[in-house]
Amino acid sequence: MTTSLQNGINTLLAQIDAPTASFFSSCVHCGLCADACLFYTETGDPKYTPIHKLEPMRRLWQQEYTFWGKLMKGIGLSKPVTDEELAEWEPLVYDSCTLCGRCSLVCPVGNDIVYMVRKMREGMVASGHAPEGLKGATQRAIELGSPMGVNLNTLKAQIKHAEKETGLTVPLDVEGADYMMVLSSAEVADYPEIIGAVTRIFKQANVSWTLASDGFEGTNSGIQIGSSDLAAELVGRIVRAAKRLKVKYVISPECGHAFTALRWEGPNLIGRPFPFKVIHIIELLDQLRSEGRLKTDSKDDTRMTFHDPCQMVRRGGVIEQPRKLMNMVAPNFVEMPEPGVQNWCCGGGGGVSANHRAEPLRNQVFSRKKAQLDAVNVKTIVTSCSNCRSMLLDGLENHHMDIEVIGLTELMAEHLAEDKKGSAA
Amino acid sequence: MEHETLEQRLHEQGISRRSFLKFCAAMATMMALPPGSASAIAATLAKVKRPSVIWLSFQECTGCTESLTRSHSPTLESMIFDMVSLDYHHTLQAASGHAAEQARDDAMKEFHGKYLLLVDGSIPIKDGGVYSTIAGRTNLDMLLEAAEGAAAIVAVGSCAAFGGLPNAQPNPTGAVAVSDLIKDKPIINISGCPPIPAVITGVLAHYLTFGALPALDALGRPKAFYGETIHDRCYRRPMYEQGKFARTFDDEGARNGWCLYELGCKGPTTHNACATTKWNGGTSFPIESGHGCIGCSEPKFWDAGSFYAPLPAPTADIASVAKTAAVVGAAAAVIAGAVDRGKKTQLQQSLVKLTVEDLKGD
């Protein structure tokens, strides 16, 4: 066992860098970040103020990395961080933060608060203060290959199903393909239609692609629980598979944190640049659209809206692409209030969905999403994150709302033009 | 050898009762006494016996005496010499040498405990006070001796009152004010470089009329004359309020009589009666002639930076201090940063890799 208070503190101190120090130095306690956090706006409880979730880490920074703090610590006037305090902070750091990054957007002095929550979680897990649900999910991801317990056999069954439905071959372990598609376990388990959808789209667009039997799981519980060590192990599997298959691109699935894990954190987790590029499926679809390779021949008149996954917009920069795709097939596409980078989280990101303890709170704060949806009165919500999709379905059910939720890739596949030229894949 | 009364004296000098009453009325006005008090002053002054005054000049420039004696005659100022019996004054007395010193000794003996001691000039005390001597005696010695039997001391001019020019940095003679040396006598400071003559007269008139010193401010100056600042009573004050400032001595603003604040006027921090009493028989005062107040009636006015630097300007070199501080701060940060970095690297290396076993429960 290496988790301990000391280990947690040391981890936190090792995590504190120049940006963190500049953020803590700049905070004027104005409390504006509270307004950006749905856990505060929906509960009105001041303890959910984002910057407050970092209090133990702030004190460590002050005590160890500032002139005055060192002086105070030297004469015994500072309050040390205790195990009890970290235990008390655990629900604040995990249950009431989806790493959505809205607070980082509103802070007037420019603090990237979620950047620090990510770091705070490193210390929390190293001190043994991570929620059981997330621990279990991470453990399953490491030991079974997926937080939901999905394994290669499940995937193979879904592939077989998709092949039967589409009449096309789903490439698996094709060496030398241009693109390696990665999935999220939620897709394999709950939304397997995605496999058929990408197969048909890629067939039409003539994209050379493959799935990998040893690197198909894109979600990364390691990042959510806040352990770079474990996250590196998970991302390493995909890197190994991509190298083995000598692909040029790895496609991140419709999963927000998978995108962050692969696109932005991945190379830093394994400590070297990737020998391939990472692209989100929606980015790729929009690229195909702009190249004229993604063709649709029908439209859906249903009034629908698009839910921006936090990791795709605020933290990922994929903002315009889904809208361009939506506009291809959905003439009655309407934006929710505060769309794009300002969108409100589904409430289950950042590992909250895997944390059973957080469920009542998550359901409570869904009221924010509900308000956004009530304002547009749609029949369908389209999104590009399978976790958001599950959370939306859950929330809608709990709030007795009758709205359908689908993935954007599937929506595009539904309206795919019949390939008349019959290109050879 | 009792002195005659002022009335007798004035009569001998051919000064009419009318002039005398005018003088009393002016004094009453200057000291902001009730209108009716002029006649009371006249009545008292007329009967009072002229006191003996000993005037000691120390480290000074004679400007104070000049200021007093060059005033127009016959005026209020000249009356000072009629109000008192000036028994010793270096510059003005006819006697010289031993005879002069003798006159002082006689007056001190005869009027012991009753004479007024007027002092102009500061007193050097460094090296035993050797930097200014009279008749072989140091100023310090002479002051201590004369003060002993004085009823009260009037420090005339900023040098006697606050140390003045001789006291300015680096003060090579160790010049100090009368009040720095004499603690057991009433002292009244009539500061200014030079002081306004009418103020000296006014204070003497008050002393003679009421038999006591007038109300003094924290610096021992008569409140009646030093209660307000030049700025308070300056005729250019509206310009200050409107933000109309002359920027050079010959610009449009200067010609239009705008406020001289930016040209270094110390009016706002200077207490004196120049703006109301004025100089040269009420002709004008410095600001009226286009030059800012230099603050001469305040302590340390020579050390308060340039006369032409505005009040908000620092009186010391700030830019160099800031440059040096930046270098010191940077050096300290590099050292502290290196220490922190070392600590961080050590911590990072000491961390044991987290494994899935660590998640498996307690």
Next chain:
Amino acid sequence: MVTQEILLWVRGTGLQIAVAVFVIGMVFRMLHIRMLGRKKSLAQARGSEWSGGLRTIWKRSLVSTRLSARGYFTVIAGFIFHIGFFVTLLFLSQHIDLIRAVLGLHWPAMPRGVIDMAAVLSIAAMVALLVHRFVDPVKRLLSDFQDYLTWLLSFLPLLSGFMLLREIGFEYITLLTLHIASVELLLIVAPFTKLAHMFTTFMARWYNGAVNGFKGINI
């Protein structure tokens, strides 16, 4: 010591000490933060850190997110305070005299009426913000001793400055001395408290914006 001598001291040695502590402290603080370093991202960049950093330095001065009533109150009162503070600091003719004396730079002053209004609004905003800090649950939870100390230290120069301009309560010289002394106190304490945000906010904004710039996110 008499008032004149205290004034001389605060205009000279006192100011030297305050400026020295402020500059040493601030340079130390900024460089010390910088020295903690940051890992260069190994991910493939989609944009520039610098353009993102600089954009955020500018854009965080504006409000881009919808806020609640308490949020708007904070933002508006904060704006009024900061603008009032900087208008009086930079455009009162007496302050320009000081800057010219130290740096040799100068620019036109604003009319006294504008300055008076800015000062009054700024003071009112500060009082409102203090009251809000007492009554708003979020701010009350976040606040510690330092928040009240720094409020006071920022308030005193404004208040004494306004009183000095209008010669309220005390003599000019007393008010001038108090005003300068209050500024010196502010300078001395600033580098060691949250007042350091006057400079570190630009670092914070840059770092925040750099991450987004690197990712090619235009926010």
